[in-house]
Structures are given as structure tokens and as C-alpha cells.
Amino acid sequence: MTSILEFDDVVKSYGSGQTEVRALRGVTLDVADSEFVAVMGPSGCGKSTLLHLAGALETPSAGSIRVGGRELAGMGAADRSELRRNDVGYVFQRLNLIPSLTAIENVMLPLELAGGSYRNARGMALDALAAVGLDVRLDRYPDDFSGGQQQRIAIARAIVGERRLLLADEPTGSLDTASGDEVIELLAALPREHGTAVVLVTHEPRFASWADRFVFLRDGRIVDETVATSGAAR
Amino acid sequence: MSVREGLLALLADRPRNGHQLKLEFESATGSVWPLNVGQVYTTLERLERDGLVARTNGDDAAQKHYELTAAGREELAAWWSMVPADEPPPRDELMLKVLFALAQGDERALDVITSHRTALLSLLQQRRREQRAEDPDPDLATDFVRDALVVRAEADLRWLDLCEARLTGRKGRIR
Numbered sequence: 001m002t003s004i005l006e007f008d009d010v011v012k013s014y015g016s017g018q019t020e021v022r023a024l025r026g027v028t029l030d031v032a033d034s035e036f037v038a039v040m041g042p043s044g045c046g047k048s049t050l051l052h053l054a055g056a057l058e059t060p061s062a063g064s065i066r067v068g069g070r071e072l073a074g075m076g077a078a079d080r081s082e083l084r085r086n087d088v089g090y091v092f093q094r095l096n097l098i099p100s101l102t103a104i105e106n107v108m109l110p111l112e113l114a115g116g117s118y119r120n121a122r123g124m125a126l127d128a129l130a131a132v133g134l135d136v137r138l139d140r141y142p143d144d145f146s147g148g149q150q151q152r153i154a155i156a157r158a159i160v161g162e163r164r165l166l167l168a169d170e171p172t173g174s175l176d177t178a179s180g181d182e183v184i185e186l187l188a189a190l191p192r193e194h195g196t197a198v199v200l201v202t203h204e205p206r207f208a209s210w211a212d213r214f215v216f217l218r219d220g221r222i223v224d225e226t227v228a229t230s231g232a233a234r
Numbered sequence: 235m236s237v238r239e240g241l242l243a244l245l246a247d248r249p250r251n252g253h254q255l256k257l258e259f260e261s262a263t264g265s266v267w268p269l270n271v272g273q274v275y276t277t278l279e280r281l282e283r284d285g286l287v288a289r290t291n292g293d294d295a296a297q298k299h300y301e302l303t304a305a306g307r308e309e310l311a312a313w314w315s316m317v318p319a320d321e322p323p324p325r326d327e328l329m330l331k332v333l334f335a336l337a338q339g340d341e342r343a344l345d346v347i348t349s350h351r352t353a354l355l356s357l358l359q360q361r362r363r364e365q366r367a368e369d370p371d372p373d374l375a376t377d378f379v380r381d382a383l384v385v386r387a388e389a390d391l392r393w394l395d396l397c398e399a400r401l402t403g404r405k406g407r408i409r
Binding site: 040042043203205206208209210211214216218219223224 | 358361387388
């Protein structure tokens with residue numbers, strides 16, 4: 001199985017000199033295609049920094065990061081934008097849906113920004129919404145949906161098209177337990193049913209337990225990780 | 235609790251024989267506590283000795299049936315109203331292990347916390363997978379037992395997280 005995400009001795013520092021803060025201190029990590037990995041650790045351990053780097057939202061201070069075999073270090077701004085639009089999806093704790101766009105328009109947005117036709121974008125958005133179990137009321141606005149449904153729309157937007165990697169940063173943080181369970185069940189199905197690799201940052205063991213593999217960070221280092229187990233029983 | 239309290243609870247509404255009590259005990263506990271009939275009758279004899287149950291004539295005269303006495307009802311009422319408490323002192327093995335590790339130094343404590351957290355989370359993962367694989371439509375008692383196991387593992391994991399946070403401190407950290 002090939003790797004969709006590879007970190008090789010990655011360091012990320014903010015500031016310099018006496019005010020320098022090292023968020024990641026030499027992280028080496030491989031995420032395979034169709035794998036579901038949960039990243040856990042205390043506040044400030046570097047979990048979110050790891051996701052930002054994986055999604056080309058930030059650049060590493062040292063080390064190498066490859067997404068789908070492409071090295072991020074030498075990538076220009078245009079290529080990084082293209083990577084974020086086409087290959088990598090994000091889901092955040094805050095839903096970040098655009099309130100003035102309908103559910104389906106929110107999902108179509110990244111495709112239209114990438115220059116896709118309305119017709120194609122609508123078709124792919126419908127597929128993504130079906131994948132997250134939403135197929136009605138798609139012309140309503142985000143506020144018309146429950147928190148769990150809004151997170152489903154956000155996930156649909158993150159996976160629309162052929163994204164191979166979904167980065168989820170505490171996606172259940174604003175949801176009640178039942179809605180959180182539904183969202184995690186949905187994330188766990190993505191590798192199995194759509195081949196999307198998922199990296200989930202969470203502090204909730206009940207949600208992390210859906211993953212194939214766990215990675216524990218502390219003070220910017222991986223202090224423990226489990227080996228991949230079969231996703232068949234997931 | 236012991237088998238004794240479980241049998242008193244099962245006898246609250248009507249008399250039963252040992253075999254019925256065995257089956258109902260196992261069903262009520264989500265099949266996590268298997269009993270043999272011998273254990274049931276030994277316990278019933280002790281309860282009878284203590285005046286908490288008495289033999290009675292059931293539907294089937296060939297089987298020994300038991301019913302609660304007034305003293306048995308009082309004992310049961312006291313058990314229902316007693317809130318389970320783990321103090322003093324709490325002697326949870328995980329907690330003690332972390333405390334002994336802490337006595338050897340912060341690094342040792344962090345090592346123990348890390349390895350136990352990984353193991354507990356793997357256990358949680360395994361339980362969740364087993365739940366889905368075993369029985370998609372379990373009875374309510376089985377669901378209660380499964381939920382209890384998951385929630386307790388979560389509580390242990392939260393406690394380990396708190397210990398780690400206290401050990402590593404929070405100053406100067408970034409998300």
C-alpha cells in the first residue's frame with residue numbers, strides 16, 4: 001500500500017532566539033492510502049500544527065513532507081493552493097460553512113473556485129452529500145440544519161471531488177455525543193468506502209477508538225504509536 | 235456486590251427455584267457473570283440460615299422454591315439505597331501504579347502513563363469492533379454492560395490525560 005502522507009523528521013518552530021517555540025521536534029509519520037489515523041495528545045503538543053503542515057497551510061522549518069508523493073517544501077504558492085483545492089480536504093471544529101450559500105452551494109464552492117463547470121460541480125457535490133447521508137433539503141441554508149448535519153455538509157465539502165486525504169481537527173468538538181458518534185462513523189467509512197485516508201485530531205478516546213491506528217504526541221514529539229490493524233472489522 | 239444481593243433482588247417480586255435464579259441472574263447481568271446452580275443453592279442456604287429467605291411451595295413441588303422474608307426485604311432495601319463508594323482509600327490498580335511510578339520520578343510516570351494510555355485506547359478500539367461484529371441488536375442489559383466498560387475505559391484515559399497535563403505543565407505551549 002502506498003503512502004498518501006509522509007513526514008520525515010519534520011521540525012516546526014515559531015519565532016526565533018529566546019522566544020523560539022518548537023511546535024514539532026522531529027516528527028516522522030506515514031499515513032497509508034485508505035488509512036484512518038487518530039492523533040492524540042495534550043493541548044499544545046503540536047497536533048494542530050501537524051495537520052496544518054500536512055495540508056500545506058504552513059511550511060516546515062526542517063524536514064520533508066510529501067502528500068501523494070509530492071514534496072511540499074519546494075512547492076510554489078500556486079501548487080500549494082492547487083493541492084489544497086484538489087487533493088486534501090479539511091474539517092474543523094468550527095463548521096466554517098458560508099451562511100449565505102445553500103448546503104449544496106457550500107459543497108460546490110471548492111470545485112467552482114478551481115474553475116469547474118456548474119453542472120459538473122453540482123453533480124460531484126450531490127455525490128459527496130450522498131456519501132455523508134444527506135440527500136434532501138440541499139437548497140436550504142446552513143442555519144436550517146442541526147449541528148451534526150452542518151458538520152456532514154462540511155465533510156461533504158472536504159471530500160468533494162477525488163480527495164485522497166481528509167484532515168479533521170476536532171470535528172466533533174462542537175457537537176453533542178450522539179451527533180459526534182454519527183460524524184465519526186461517517187469519517188470511519190470514508191477509507192473503507194471511498195479510499196480516502198483520514199487523519200483525525202481529537203482528545204476524545206471514544207472517537208479516536210474508531211481509527212485503525214493511534215499516534216500520541218507530547219511536546220512536539222511522537223511518544224507512542226500503535227501498529228496498523230486491519231480495517232476490515234472497522 | 236456479591237451473588238447474595240443479586241439473588242435477593244431477583245426474589246423481590248415472586249418466589250423462584252435455583253435454576254430459575256441462575257438463568258435470570260445471568261440474563262440480568264448481560265451474561266458477564268456466569269453462575270452454576272451449585273453456587274446458587276449454596277448462597278440460598280446461607281440466606282436461609284441468616285433469615286433473609288425462606289423455602290416455600292412453588293408451582294413445581296419437586297423443586298425447592300425460595301421467597302424473601304421481611305428481614306430479606308429490609309436487607310434488599312438497604313442495598314438499593316446504598317450508593318457504591320470507592321473510599322476511603324481508593325485502591326485502583328492503575329492509579330497506584332502511576333503513583334509508584336511518580337515516586338520514581340516524572341519521566342518514569344510519563345512512561346507508565348503513555349504505555350497504559352495506548353493499551354487502554356487499543357482495548358477500547360477492540361471492544362468497539364467486537365460490539366459491531368458480535369451482535370448488531372443486543373438486549374438492553376448487554377448494551378448497559380458494554381456502555382459501562384467503554385465509559386470506564388474513557389474515565390481512566392481522561393485521568394491519565396490529566397496526570398500528563400499536570401506533569402508536563404501548560405506554560406509556553408501552542409496548539
